[in-house]
Amino acid sequence: xxxSIPYALSAEITHRCPLHCAYCSNPVELAKREHELSTQEWxxxxxxxxxxxxxxxxxTGGEPLMRPDVDQLIRQxxxxxxxxxxxxxxxxxxxxxxxxLVDAGVDSMQLSIQASEPGLAxxxxxxxxxxxxxxxxxxxxxxxxxxxxxxxLHRQNIHLVEEIIEMCVSWGAIRLELANTQYYxxxxxxxxxxxxxxxxxxxxxxxxxRAKARFDRQIELIWVLPDxxxxxxxxxxxxxxxxxxxxxxxxxxxxCTAASSIHTLTFESVKERSLEWIWRESAAFxxxxxxxxxxxxxxxxxxxxxxxGGCRCQAYLLAxxxxxxxxxxxxxxxxxxxxxxxxxxxxxxDEPSVTAPHRPVPSYSYRGRFKKNGGMTxxxx
Amino acid sequence: MIAWGQxxxxxxxSPARLKFDKARQTDMLLLPERVVxxxxxxxxxxxxxxxxxSAHQIIGELEAKYNQSNLQEDVLEFLTQAIERGWIEKxx
Numbered sequence: 001x002x003x004s005i006p007y008a009l010s011a012e013i014t015h016r017c018p019l020h021c022a023y024c025s026n027p028v029e030l031a032k033r034e035h036e037l038s039t040q041e042w043x044x045x046x047x048x049x050x051x052x053x054x055x056x057x058x059x060t061g062g063e064p065l066m067r068p069d070v071d072q073l074i075r076q077x078x079x080x081x082x083x084x085x086x087x088x089x090x091x092x093x094x095x096x097x098x099x100x101l102v103d104a105g106v107d108s109m110q111l112s113i114q115a116s117e118p119g120l121a122x123x124x125x126x127x128x129x130x131x132x133x134x135x136x137x138x139x140x141x142x143x144x145x146x147x148x149x150x151x152x153l154h155r156q157n158i159h160l161v162e163e164i165i166e167m168c169v170s171w172g173a174i175r176l177e178l179a180n181t182q183y184y185x186x187x188x189x190x191x192x193x194x195x196x197x198x199x200x201x202x203x204x205x206x207x208x209x210r211a212k213a214r215f216d217r218q219i220e221l222i223w224v225l226p227d228x229x230x231x232x233x234x235x236x237x238x239x240x241x242x243x244x245x246x247x248x249x250x251x252x253x254x255x256c257t258a259a260s261s262i263h264t265l266t267f268e269s270v271k272e273r274s275l276e277w278i279w280r281e282s283a284a285f286x287x288x289x290x291x292x293x294x295x296x297x298x299x300x301x302x303x304x305x306x307x308x309g310g311c312r313c314q315a316y317l318l319a320x321x322x323x324x325x326x327x328x329x330x331x332x333x334x335x336x337x338x339x340x341x342x343x344x345x346x347x348x349x350d351e352p353s354v355t356a357p358h359r360p361v362p363s364y365s366y367r368g369r370f371k372k373n374g375g376m377t378x379x380x381x
Numbered sequence: 382m383i384a385w386g387q388x389x390x391x392x393x394x395s396p397a398r399l400k401f402d403k404a405r406q407t408d409m410l411l412l413p414e415r416v417v418x419x420x421x422x423x424x425x426x427x428x429x430x431x432x433x434x435s436a437h438q439i440i441g442e443l444e445a446k447y448n449q450s451n452l453q454e455d456v457l458e459f460l461t462q463a464i465e466r467g468w469i470e471k472x473x
Contacts, residue, residue, distance in 0.1 A: 005404050007416050053404030055416055081400050083411035107396045108413040146396055146413055175413065 003280050005053035008244035015062040015249050018091040020126030022364035023152050023187040027260050031249035039069040043076045048275035050080040057082040063089050071104040078105035090136030091129050098139040109140050110148040116163040123360040137171040150177040154194035156361050161204045165211040169219050180226035184258035184313055186367045193362040198346050228338055233310025233326035240288035253278045258313040262322050288312050295323050297331045383461050385436040392432035394470040426459055430469045436460055
């Protein structure tokens with residue numbers, strides 16, 4: 001089977017984070033600090049990635065700026081010829097810290113936000129972070145670094161789409177990703193609190209197109225589809241092991257950030273194998289390349305060249321078998337796993353507002369604070 | 382329609398960067414969240430947008446390099462598109 005040359009690598013250099021967002025894309029089992037790769041190990045990963053043909057490097061986490069060696073990693077990555085993007089919560093960025101990142105050679109920064117209202121944003125993040133983010137946005141702009149922003153949309157903030165776009169324009173962002181929540185890890189754990197109603201979604205889409213018309217020349221707006229409400233699945237990651245990979249804090253190499261949830265696969269580590277071997281030869285990366293692995297109805301479906309059967313993690317997490325069609329697909333034999341959730345949600349909530357007025361957010365299982373016995377801890381992981 | 386001055390020098394628009402990728406043996410334009418695989422002609426033009434040459438100088442060098450005399454229209458069309466896409470800009 002022909003293996004393509006990867007374009008991008010997301011380096012989750014730490015899972016430590018000052019925020020506790022209930023939809024975090026990190027796995028529920030967060031990597032501990034003592035298991036994080038060392039500076040030298042990361043530099044070896046970047047060197048191997050460069051030789052393999054990777055040209056885009058995303059430093060992410062957790063919060064990548066919690067690693068004191070992030071400047072050194074950026075500098076090395078630039079020397080290897082990468083375009084280096086840092087994805088940050090914005091917490092803890094001072095003028096001095098920003099200058100260090102610029103001196104190291106950061107090419108672009110992506111700043112997350114949670115909402116356009118500070119109180120709500122902080123409640124969603126489980127942390128007082130919103131006011132830092134505004135300051136960080138200004139520091140990024142003043143440093144001449146392109147400011148990209150992202151917001152994850154869900155039931156508690158999706159009514160604010162137009163206000164969020166206005167805010168990002170006023171903060172000077174040139175690109176904003178409005179990502180409807182994808183349900184893996186923490187988000188799957190909190191799905192009952194996050195999934196918007198059909199009425200909310202319709203209103204949000206209208207607001208998005210209104211704002212797009214207003215700000216079209218000022219900001220590039222990306223709408224990440226809410227796949228539960230689609231008829232066909234997303235072409236997840238542009239195909240398994242086709243375009244990009246993720247390396248977790250402890251050096252495990254994944255085809256996407258959520259893939260560690262597929263417990264039937266063994267994902268290799270850069271501690272034991274070269275990145276090239278993992279990308280080209282490992283069983284996990286070859287599991288869903290091409291089309292031979294597919295079950296019906298994907299196997300003979302004309303859509304398979306377009307969506308690759310959808311998301312393997314979603315098939316595993318919902319249908320229990322990663323080779324099945326993504327249950328989002330209306331032709332999936334497991335589609336009722338999605339449609340039942342949507343019909344019960346949309347029957348229960350005729351009104352878009354489903355949060356009691358006295359509290360901004362429901363009882364989330366906050367990232368890093370949730371224990372499997374149901375208890376909460378105050379630990380910052 | 383873009384006016385091409387005799388002395389207006391062209392450069393990549395920050396943060397865009399060019400790279401010759403050894404793994405693919407091709408020129409690539411690196412942009413935030415985007416990578417453009419360049420064909421040899423596009424690569425040759427963009428490498429000359431280094432802040433020291435005007436559009437007319439770039440055409441002259443390419444015509445000399447490829448031993449042709451009629452590249453003006455094609456090169457200006459490409460440069461126009463590259464400006465519209467935000468890949469390059471005129472130096473202030």
